[in-house]
Amino acid sequence: MTVAALDGVEVDYAARGRALGPFSLSLAQGEIVALVGPSGCGKSTALRLLAGLEAPTRGEVRRTPGRGETAVVFQAPTLAPWLSARANAALPLELAGVAGETARERAAEALDRVGLGGAEDARPAQLSGGMAMRVSLARALVTGPKLLLLDEPFAALDEITRRALADDVLALWATTKPAIVFVTHNVEEAVYMAARVVVMTPGPGRAAGEGAVDGPLPRPAGFRTTPQFRQTVEAVSDLLAAGGAR
Structure with a gap:
């Protein structure tokens, strides 16, 4: 296909x-x-x-x-600096209308999948380049893209x-x-x-x-x-x- x-x-x-x-x-x-x-x-x-x-x-x-089934990761992580890692990862879900608590839970799961369990509350300024890119990957994967x-x-x-x-x-x-x-x-x-x-x-x-x-x-x-x-x-x-x- x-x-x-x-x-x-x-x-x-x-x-x-x-x-x-x-x-x-x-x-x-x-x-x-x-x-x-x-x-x-x-x-x-x-x-x-x-x-x-x-x-x-x-x-x-x-x-x-379909809508929400394509995700893009750019060279720069493009994270919102005022949001935590969890909130950044949850953004696509919230924009799609997923309820806040559900979006945060799924974002935490996505962060755990990319090796950032325990860093959910960190802001981008507190992350290394590799960790910031992992957040960007979690944000891309949180919707389960095709x-x-x-x-x-x-x-x-x-x-x-x-x-x-x-x-x-x-x-x-x-x-x-x-x-x-x-x-x-x-x-x-x-x-x-x-x-x-x-x-x-x-x-x-x-x-x-x-x-x-x-x-x-x-x-x-x-x-x-x-x-x-x-x-x-x-x-x-x-x-x-x-x-x-x-």
Whole structure:
């Protein structure tokens, strides 16, 4: 079953012309797809189209998730600084009309799932970068989305935290199996996170090619050192080079 698709989409902006396309992408139920490409190739634009935050200039966007069934996590956690971690995580539920006490209980459960049990009352200023991103993930997961869109969520974090959060996201995915699109500049991160990696050309972004990633999800310990992981990283890197990445 197809959860979302971009069919020959193009996006033009008055100030800078064509930003994306033509570009096509189909996402199956429970599938994890990574988009990689150089800066300015339109990865985030494609994500906004899938989220329904923007409309294409040409082409078609198809989405099956209903209201409240798509969640987006951006590079910055975008937390309300005056709210606690629990209140931040509860926001999507409250906006959907879920009763306050029920929303807070579900938010606390979501925070516990991302490893922040006991930190429900902390404000964003009291959280590390990794903890703030975990709150952002909890906020995205609290509605049980069918489509989860991740726009370079680990880019500002150190390597140790990035790797820990990658494993956390995959573990969370294993419980409810949402379809995920993961945008990153990091080839190794893309291959680790996804079952399929789509490589984009420099802007206006088109598909330069794609590669399947063999191996179980979530990833077992030591997966980054396996021959299939290294070979896939090299294959994706070659696609980037062939596509004229700069």
